[in-house]
Amino acid sequence: MALEIVESCVNCWACEPLCPNQAIVEAKPHFKIIADRCTECIGDHDDAQCASICPIEGAILDEYGEPLNPPGSLTGIPMELALSLIEKARIAEARAAAAP
Amino acid sequence: MELPVIGQEAAQSSGGGCSASSCGSSNDQLSHLPDAIRAKVQDHPCYSEDAHHYFARMHVAVAPACNIQCHYCNRKYDCSNESRPGVVSELLTPDQAVMKTKAVAATIPQMTVLGIAGPGDPLANPERTFETFRRLSEEAPDIKLCVSTNGLALPESVEELSRHNIDHVTITINCLDPEIGAKIYPWVFWKNRRIFGVEGARILIEQQQKGLEMLTARGILVKVNSVMIPGVNDQHLKEVSKVVKAKGAFLHNVMPLIAEAEHGTFYGLMEQRGPTAEELEDLQDACSGDMNMMRHCRQCRADAVGMLGEDRGEEFSLEKIAEMNIDYDKAMEMRAAVHEGITAELNAKRAEKAAAVPAPEKAKRGLRPVKIAVATAGQGVINQHFGHAREFLVYEASEDGVRFLSHRKTDLYCSGDETCGDGESVLARTIKALSDCEMVLCSKIGFEPWGLLEAAGIMPNGEHAMEPIEEACAAVYEELAAAGKLEPKGDGAACAA
Numbered sequence: 191m192a193l194e195i196v197e198s199c200v201n202c203w204a205c206e207p208l209c210p211n212q213a214i215v216e217a218k219p220h221f222k223i224i225a226d227r228c229t230e231c232i233g234d235h236d237d238a239q240c241a242s243i244c245p246i247e248g249a250i251l252d253e254y255g256e257p258l259n260p261p262g263s264l265t266g267i268p269m270e271l272a273l274s275l276i277e278k279a280r281i282a283e284a285r286a287a288a289a290p
Numbered sequence: 291m292e293l294p295v296i297g298q299e300a301a302q303s304s305g306g307g308c309s310a311s312s313c314g315s316s317n318d319q320l321s322h323l324p325d326a327i328r329a330k331v332q333d334h335p336c337y338s339e340d341a342h343h344y345f346a347r348m349h350v351a352v353a354p355a356c357n358i359q360c361h362y363c364n365r366k367y368d369c370s371n372e373s374r375p376g377v378v379s380e381l382l383t384p385d386q387a388v389m390k391t392k393a394v395a396a397t398i399p400q401m402t403v404l405g406i407a408g409p410g411d412p413l414a415n416p417e418r419t420f421e422t423f424r425r426l427s428e429e430a431p432d433i434k435l436c437v438s439t440n441g442l443a444l445p446e447s448v449e450e451l452s453r454h455n456i457d458h459v460t461i462t463i464n465c466l467d468p469e470i471g472a473k474i475y476p477w478v479f480w481k482n483r484r485i486f487g488v489e490g491a492r493i494l495i496e497q498q499q500k501g502l503e504m505l506t507a508r509g510i511l512v513k514v515n516s517v518m519i520p521g522v523n524d525q526h527l528k529e530v531s532k533v534v535k536a537k538g539a540f541l542h543n544v545m546p547l548i549a550e551a552e553h554g555t556f557y558g559l560m561e562q563r564g565p566t567a568e569e570l571e572d573l574q575d576a577c578s579g580d581m582n583m584m585r586h587c588r589q590c591r592a593d594a595v596g597m598l599g600e601d602r603g604e605e606f607s608l609e610k611i612a613e614m615n616i617d618y619d620k621a622m623e624m625r626a627a628v629h630e631g632i633t634a635e636l637n638a639k640r641a642e643k644a645a646a647v648p649a650p651e652k653a654k655r656g657l658r659p660v661k662i663a664v665a666t667a668g669q670g671v672i673n674q675h676f677g678h679a680r681e682f683l684v685y686e687a688s689e690d691g692v693r694f695l696s697h698r699k700t701d702l703y704c705s706g707d708e709t710c711g712d713g714e715s716v717l718a719r720t721i722k723a724l725s726d727c728e729m730v731l732c733s734k735i736g737f738e739p740w741g742l743l744e745a746a747g748i749m750p751n752g753e754h755a756m757e758p759i760e761e762a763c764a765a766v767y768e769e770l771a772a773a774g775k776l777e778p779k780g781d782g783a784a785c786a787a
């Protein structure tokens with residue numbers, strides 16, 4: 191039972207000091223959660239702290255790989271627009287990765 | 291050789307002083323501040339219209355985290371309250387920030403102010419922010435410190451702030467009404483929970499107001515920034531201006547919303563527009579009856595270095611700093627001497643201005659005001675080639691005199707790369723940015739831009755090169771008047787009939 195930080199994390203540090211278990215560490219290319227320390231905040235807080243402050247939709251996933259903050263939920267940017275942006279970013283990234 | 295360090299002694303009498311129209315020259319926005327406050331801010335590059343030509347400031351980006359979301363911000367980039375959107379600053383540890391500050395202050399002796407303004411909210415990163423302040427208060431006590439915040443964590447930080455050498459605090463306040471707030475702030479992080487909508491905005495507004503009151507009660511100077519968002523808070527900001535003044539803020543700075551789809555912000559994607567230069571100036575005018583307005587704000591980057599309007603940040607990357615060999619004590623002595631020299635020069639200029647015999651009240655001739663754009667590289671004179679100007683100062687000349695209105699950047703959305711370097715589009719952008727001006731004063735101008743400007747109804751004029759800006763504006767106003775070009779628009783025909 192643990193959350194996971196994925197590549198859309200922008201390394202903003204907001205989550206790191208909030209974790210009651212020091213489960214979040216600065217890492218490259220992005221922050222990560224040490225799975226066996228993460229309790230999903232149960233017993234400490236009603237809400238998972240990292241997922242409650244993280245400003246980036248989709249950056250933190252639950253144990254099933256579902257985003258705790260799905261597209262549109264934080265910015266208010268309509269779901270479709272948000273999804274198409276994510277898709278665009280993905281394509282751009284793939285292109286950059288493919289470039290020599 | 292200590293410089294007088296700006297302390298915390300209260301400047302309580304903010305209700306005193308005299309109104310802008312009855313005291314000092316109309317273009318000196320600090321003139322109607324109570325003396326105690328004016329003494330504190332008149333040498334601050336960001337607040338004082340004349341000091342910003344002489345003194346330098348820098349920002350360090352030590353505070354990455356944020357505790358709220360603003361609709362004009364995309365957290366992939368720096369905080370948009372304090373920089374222009376779409377900017378990413380190099381994040382520093384407090385240790386690196388202290389090194390950088392000292393290196394800059396040793397290299398640019400005009401340095402007077404260090405600010406922490408991001409890339410997130412400084413008070414949402416209290417350890418990093420206060421570590422930086424604590425060390426700088428000890429190691430470079432002549433540098434004034436300032437900090438900007440969205441206000442959410444302000445009340446709990448006031449005690450700590452008052453312990454450091456803090457010169458002033460900037461709070462971004464966009465509204466007083468939670469219903470309006472909910473259209474600007476989708477959520478805040480408060481007491482271990484994310485709180486959305488009106489309720490979140492209500493908490494934020496309460497904290498901002500409480501923080502403002504606590505700071506002014508302790509005599510710490512507070513400036514208020516607002517982002518003008520047409521159709522959302524533009525009318526409401528007049529009320530904001532009144533209230534924050536009543537609570538003791540010494541300056542209110544209304545900044546334009548900058549919203550572009552490519553910044554990936556809510557407003558950018560939802561096509562919320564920013565205000566036109568004219569709308570912004572009108573609102574600033576409407577608010578200035580109640581409040582000092584700050585019109586020369588450049589919306590600097592969170593890691594900007596140098597004089598206002600310039601950024602020498604690249605000279606001070608961590609690698610370059612590591613190679614510098616600096617004698618800090620010597621640098622501080624040199625700074626003291628340079629600051630003294632500048633202060634003397636500024637004071638002499640101010641005395642000269644004050645001593646100038648006020649022109650006898652001329653009978654009003656019923657002439658209309660004119661907006662004049664000026665290309666200047668500083669020192670208050672017209673000393674820049676039109677083609678080199680990346681921003682213009684816009685003044686309004688009227689029968690009541692000359693007053694500064696705003697800065698117009700011509701490269702506002704331009705990152706400076708080769709894609710936007712072609713002369714024609716820059717010129718087109720400049721013409722657009724200055725479309726409400728009737729004249730542009732510069733030291734020199736090329737033949738081609740001359741023709742295009744003239745065709746667009748903006749008369750170029752290089753005859754006042756090296757003259758003080760205000761005198762030159764007054765002179766061309768008189769020239770226009772003499773040429774009969776300033777008859778009030780519209781009713782000229784009626785009068786003649």
Ligand code: SF4
Nearest residue numbers: 209228229230231240
């Ligand atoms: S869910 Fe809670 S315990 Fe797990 S990483 Fe986030 S803050 Fe730490």
Ligand code: SF4
Nearest residue numbers: 199200202203205244
């Ligand atoms: S709050 Fe979100 S974006 Fe910021 S460091 Fe943590 S996971 Fe990354």
